[in-house]
Amino acid sequence: MKCLFLYNPNSGKGAVKRHLKDIRKRLSTVYDVDIVATQSAADLEARVRDGADRYDLIVFSGGDGTFNNVLQGLGEKKVKLGYVPTGTANDVAHSLGIPRRIRGALNVILKGHTERLDCMFINRERYAMYVAAAGSLTCVTYQTPQRDKKFLGWFAYFFRGIRKNLKLEVFPLYGTCGGRDFETNGVLAFVMNGRSVAGFPVNKDASMQDGLLELAIIKQAEKPNFFQRIGAYFSLAAFMVVGVKVKKRDIDIMRGDHVRISTNEKLTWDFDGEEGLRGDIDVEVLRGHVELCVPKHKKV
Secondary structure, eight states: OEEEEEEOTTSTTSHHHHTHHHHHHHHTTTSEEEEEEOOSHHHHHHHHHHHTTTOSEEEEEEOHHHHHHHHHHHTTOOOEEEEEEOSSSOHHHHHHTOOSSHHHHHHHHHHTOEEEEEEEEETTTEEESSEEEEEGGGGHHHHSOHHHHHHHTTHHIIIIIGGGGOSOOOEEEEEEETTEEEEEEEEEEEEESSSOBTTBOTTTTOOTTSSOEEEEEEEOOSSOOHHHHHHHHHHHHHHHHHGGGOOOTTEEEEEESEEEEEEOTTOEEEETTEEEEESOEEEEEEEEEEEEEOOTTSOO
């Protein structure tokens, strides 16, 4: 059996490069292994697209953005995947119980237990694994310089990113989720398939196999006064701590297998921490689209 190992040399703190010899040795106990360092997101996507036809298993290391790139490259093709999380937040790994340590992640892959997982298909052109998010703070993952994430880890998002995006801009949101129509204004919106967002278990009872999405909107007045602006920060904090079970009038939680949202055409959505599309989005669940090596006794 043949295995392709793809790694992002700039992900996390570059730990994978120091472990390549051991990675090859361990994967070679089961597979004929080819190891490739990807040069860009486009390069990664192209290698996944080509590798899906030539390998029995594609293993990749990197963060949530890398996982998203793999989904774009995979498209409608089917191949077993293995994931070694080496990014900053690693929300997909948190959601699935995949160890962050390289040795632990390889153990999961070599044991060979796989599950078919749902992912999101957005506007019938882009894929996302765990979240589609909009609002001022959601851009910090891709606006924070890689060198800062390498040296500061998750704290780089605060020191370099969040501080520059504290103004919560208001945008219109109207659409439908799970047969329920809504029309409101908000400062943050999350369409979630996973349990973890930005390292917080905001959706901890969710499953990537239930065919459902959770939509969370932090609402705001169209022209908020000082106290309403301050209240939005408290609501954001409450959501990150309590998650979808939070009970606040200005936080709306909905569930369904299809989410349609119309909004400002300039509003940017990020998908799995990567800059995505602008304006309206139509999100559907692709049941069992991704076959991934996961821990055998963990809820997925």
